[in-house]
Amino acid sequence: MKTGFDEQRLLVKIARMYYEQDMTQARIAQVLDLSRQKVQRLLSQARDEGVVHILVRPVAGTYAELERALESRYGLREAVVVETTDYENLATIARELGAAGAKYLTRAIRLGDRVVMGWGSTLLETVNACFHNPRPTVKDVLIIQSMGGLGDANYDAHITVLTRRLADYLRGQGMILPAPGLAGTRKAQKAFVADPHISNVLEKARAANLALTGIGAPGKDSTVVKEGQFVSWPQLAQLAQMGAVGDINLRYFDEEGRLVKSELDERVIGLTLEELSKIDIVVAIAGGAVKFKAIQGALRGHFVNVLITDHVTAQKLLA
Secondary structure, eight states, X not given: OOOOHXXXXXXXXXXXXXXXXXXXXXXXXXXXXXXXXXXXXXXXHHHHTTSSOOOOOXXXXXXXXXXXXXXXXXXXXXXXXEOOSOXXXXXXXXXXXXXXXXXXXXXXXXXXXXXXXXXXXHHHHHHHHHTTSOOOOOOSOEEEESBOBOSOTTSTTOXXXXXXXXXXXXXXXXXXXXXXXXXXXXXXXXXXXXXXXXXXXXXXXXXXXXXXXXXXXXXXXXXXXXXXSSOOHHHHHHHHHTTOOEEETTEEEOTTSOBOOOTTGGGBOBOOHHHHHTSSEEEEEOOSGGGHHHHHHHHHTTOOSEEEEEHHHHHHHXX
């Protein structure tokens, strides 16, 4: 039986109190006026329904030769390769890469960094995994949305939620882009980006020194199609027919890393691929069978210069 929305929110709340805030089951029961047995049952339910994932951290350096080869072949600043247990399963890949992404972020973040934040399931797993790592002792960090929001703002993978949670983890400030990710018309897009509040956030994003992004692939199971409010499968299918193999920030590109121009691109409220590629460090966290061509296109287009991926994708990128 599918969990109702109110109970789902309670599952998330209890899971965060237990796993992120290190509260005991007894304390949670006291705060929420529940029995300890019910708290225990709900924590078990949260694991069963996928609200909570138990992470096994990958061992760094296991694929040092693959990492060096990727760096050499694609001119990367750094490649991080982790072992995957299921190359075909995007949920598994997202959890495994999220753990590696969190480790990279806690190592790389510096005092005063300006970080552009993307969105999607892999970045959700990255932010979740951050809370299983010691907080880095940095100050004056600013986390900035790379584009407007898509879908339900209460959804865990929503870009606004991810921006705020990462800012909370780093004890920094989150800068929210108060706009939809995709305007209804080109005229509306121009009106949005002309607004001083929105233009200020985009200007801050362009001046960032670090960016975190996922890489999307056009498919019926892609997040933007599942949301169902902005992009339909027929629209994505048309982009695929035009040569699109992947996207960053809903900016679609072909297998050679060239922008696929379309009416959709002109309605996006967020950084362009050109603007993103000018940021000093652009970290892409992506892998899995569905996303191979998208990752390859992003590397060929030089949109990213740090890649965190799985060992099968790494081998295929070098084949």
